Amino acid sequence: xxxxxxxxxxxxxxxxxxxxxxxxxxxxxxxxxxxxxxxxxxxxxxxxxxxxxxxxxxxxxxxxxxxxxxxxxxxxxxxxxxxxxxxxxxxxxxxxxxxxxxxxxxxxxxxxxxxxxxxxxxxxxxxxxxxxxxxxxxxxxxxxxxxxxxxxxxxxxxxxxxxxxxxxxxxxxxxxxxxxxxxxxxxxxxxxxxxxxxxxxxxxxxxxxxxxxxxxxxxxxxxxxxxxxxxxxxxxxxxxxxxxxxxxxxxxxxxxxxxxxxxxxxxxxxxxxxxxxxxxxxxxxxxxxxxxxxxxxxxxxxxxxxxxxxxxxxxxxx
Amino acid sequence: xxxxxxxxxxxxxxxxxxxxxxxxxxxxxxxxxxxxxxxxxxxxxxxxxxxxxxxxxxxxxxxxxxxxxxxxxxxxxxxxxxxxxxxxxxxxxxxxxxxxxxxxxxxxxxxxxxxxxxxxxxxxxxxxxxxxxxxxxxxxxxxxxxxxxxxxxxxxxxxxxxxxxxxxxxxxxxxxxxxxxxxxxxxxxxxxxxxxxxxxxxxxxxxxxxxxxxxxxxxxxxxxxxxxxxxxxxxxxxxxxxxxxxxxxxxxxxxxxxxxxxxxxxxxxxxxxxxxxxxxxxxxxxxxxxxxxxxxxxxxxxxxxxxx
Numbered sequence: 162x163x164x165x166x167x168x169x170x171x172x173x174x175x176x177x178x179x180x181x182x183x184x185x186x187x188x189x190x191x192x193x194x195x196x197x198x199x200x201x202x203x204x205x206x207x208x209x210x211x212x213x214x215x216x217x218x219x220x221x222x223x224x225x226x227x228x229x230x231x232x233x234x235x236x237x238x239x240x241x242x243x244x245x246x247x248x249x250x251x252x253x254x255x256x257x258x259x260x261x262x263x264x265x266x267x268x269x270x271x272x273x274x275x276x277x278x279x280x281x282x283x284x285x286x287x288x289x290x291x292x293x294x295x296x297x298x299x300x301x302x303x304x305x306x307x308x309x310x311x312x313x314x315x316x317x318x319x320x321x322x323x324x325x326x327x328x329x330x331x332x333x334x335x336x337x338x339x340x341x342x343x344x345x346x347x348x349x350x351x352x353x354x355x356x357x358x359x360x361x362x363x364x365x366x367x368x369x370x371x372x373x374x375x376x377x378x379x380x381x382x383x384x385x386x387x388x389x390x391x392x393x394x395x396x397x398x399x400x401x402x403x404x405x406x407x408x409x410x411x412x413x414x415x416x417x418x419x420x421x422x423x424x425x426x427x428x429x430x431x432x433x434x435x436x437x438x439x440x441x442x443x444x445x446x447x448x449x450x451x452x453x454x455x456x457x458x459x460x461x462x463x464x465x466x467x468x469x470x471x472x473x474x475x476x477x478x479x
Numbered sequence: 480x481x482x483x484x485x486x487x488x489x490x491x492x493x494x495x496x497x498x499x500x501x502x503x504x505x506x507x508x509x510x511x512x513x514x515x516x517x518x519x520x521x522x523x524x525x526x527x528x529x530x531x532x533x534x535x536x537x538x539x540x541x542x543x544x545x546x547x548x549x550x551x552x553x554x555x556x557x558x559x560x561x562x563x564x565x566x567x568x569x570x571x572x573x574x575x576x577x578x579x580x581x582x583x584x585x586x587x588x589x590x591x592x593x594x595x596x597x598x599x600x601x602x603x604x605x606x607x608x609x610x611x612x613x614x615x616x617x618x619x620x621x622x623x624x625x626x627x628x629x630x631x632x633x634x635x636x637x638x639x640x641x642x643x644x645x646x647x648x649x650x651x652x653x654x655x656x657x658x659x660x661x662x663x664x665x666x667x668x669x670x671x672x673x674x675x676x677x678x679x680x681x682x683x684x685x686x687x688x689x690x691x692x693x694x695x696x697x698x699x700x701x702x703x704x705x706x707x708x709x710x711x712x713x714x715x716x717x718x719x720x721x722x723x724x725x726x727x728x729x730x731x732x733x734x735x736x737x738x739x740x741x742x743x744x745x746x747x748x749x750x751x752x753x754x755x756x757x758x759x760x761x762x763x764x765x766x767x768x769x770x771x772x773x774x775x776x777x778x779x780x781x782x783x784x785x786x787x
Contacts, residue, residue, distance in 0.1 A: 205740070206739060211648070212619075212648020212650070213618070213619050309520065310520060311520070337674070339520040339674050340675075340781070341519040341784055342519070342520075343674070344777075347737070347739060348736075348737055350739070351719070351739060351740070352720070354719075355719055355720040365649070366677075367649055367677075368675075368676075368677040371738075371739070372738050372741065373739055373740055374740040391768065410664050426653070427657070427660050428680050428681055429513065429679075429681055429682040429683045429684070429685075429698065429699045430698050430700035431700075464770075468649055468653075471649055472650055475649075475650055476650075
């Protein structure tokens with residue numbers, strides 16, 4: 162029996178890439194995932210963000226059908242996660258934290274192997290495309306074991322894409338990858354996104370989350386907040402001042418005594434200050450510097466980063 | 480001893496056969512500085528650190544660490560430095576206090592001095608009262624702070640941190656950097672390597688290596704000022720790949736790159752966002768959000784590396 166691709170059985174092309182309601186998963190007494198609900202629209206990039214143990218990987222594994230939720234509903238591309246796992250598998254790709262390539266097979270052979278286990282018959286053209294896309298064409302006859310870390314990661318991605326998945330799941334794809342390879346990997350993801358793919362990732366890095374259209378900040382199996390990076394930043398009222406001056410340590414000591422400043426973070430060339438009230442705090446800081454005969458280089462208001470928000474939320478939840 | 484810079488590197492070169500892993504590197508680090516040593520894999524960072532730790536002899540050149548010559552006084556160098564790697568080097572199946580005592584023994588500490596060192600590490604790692612817990616059961620942040628504590632049990636004046644924050648959460652990472660800045664404020668000199676450019680922003684001074692050579696050095700503010708001119712914007716718009724193509728062919732745009740779902744655009748002219756918004760609208764890429772941003776060290780790093 163054959164179905165039309167857009168038959169009601171798969172929920173039609175309008176259904177979201179991911180629709181999950183009140184998902185739970187425990188391992189013994191540990192509630193790894195504790196009531197997650199989320200909709201991810203097709204063609205967007207979503208990040209589960211949080212520290213180790215927040216439940217990110219468990220969630221991704223449930224979305225990929227590798228592990229089953231204890232309770233809750235889940236649908237991927239309109240297909241029911243509990244009953245249509247096989248159909249889902251054909252339409253998603255999953256790059257795990259510990260992707261496994263075969264070191265004693267060449268680049269070409271690794272892709273061929275993944276094509277075969279995924280039942281992709283005419284993979285030749287697709288393989289050429291993927292090698293071109295990941296800039297691995299010059300290395301196609303090299304053994305996987307002899308690739309650099311960044312090249313292995315790109316090859317693993319190419320293997321994950323051989324069956325043209327519509328939704329790509331990535332579990333901490335850039336952990337331990339150097340900045341140049343990381344940049345290249347992100348540029349490949351941007352290209353996939355502009356081709357209409359849905360990308361869902363888990364990452365502990367808030368600067369990576371800043372690049373996604375939508376994020377969910379996770380802590381102890383729950384979302385602290387979800388939304389676009391901009392809406393997440395507006396969900397908590399945080400006013401941030403950036404201060405540049407000659408002696409940052411002396412400045413930090415001085416500022417620690419000024420009321421209305423709730424947090425001081427020392428960077429290499431500036432301080433970030435979380436303040437109750439930007440105008441009041443600026444005046445108090447300028448006065449304190451004048452009294453101490455210290456010079457302020459620059460004091461300016463700026464929008465909070467996701468990291469500012471996350472730390473504020475976790476401290477609030479503790 | 481210990482007058483002059485904490486680290487002084489002069490014309491250091493290291494060859495492995497015909498390959499020059501470090502190719503004529505010179506720099507100096509003042510006491511109390513947090514120096515970030517950055518570069519892609521293969522840039523020569525690890526080789527250089529091993530030379531500075533007295534583990535590997537340079538083929539040519541000299542280096543002084545905490546007043547000792549790495550060519551002739553390697554034992555003194557090893558005794559005066561602390562080293563912590565990404566893999567933390569703690570024993571997972573023994574308790575916290577047993578790890579501390581093991582490392583204390585390695586540094587030749589005993590009696591009252593060892594007991595004081597134990598207390599210091601427990602306080603620094605925020606593990607007071609948890610000393611009998613099995614190390615393997617600790618969270619990543621705790622392990623990281625314990626590993627740092629063990630690396631500085633003997634109060635080294637120069638501390639090397641090789642990719643220290645892999646796999647820890649944002650709150651723990653933040654706490655870790657606070658500790659690093661406290662150590663530096665107390666007079667220690669810290670040399671840290673990292674893959675994460677947002678983390679490099681915590682350093683007072685940066686040395687950026689590529690293919691065995693230094694390609695830039697200075698404070699984060701200096702590097703941003705020297706290498707990224709003109710305003711930068713983050714743009715969220717329709718049809719980002721079209722926008723990318725249009726902007727990269729525009730004379731007053733000096734750089735455009737994809738930043739995940741968004742674009743980062745560096746303008747060659749000092750102007751506000753309206754020019755950019757109009758240009759994109761005309762090309763059919765309607766702008767949903769445009770925000771002035773500051774150049775980051777990642778922008779600097781990629782500009783320097785990608786133009787090579």
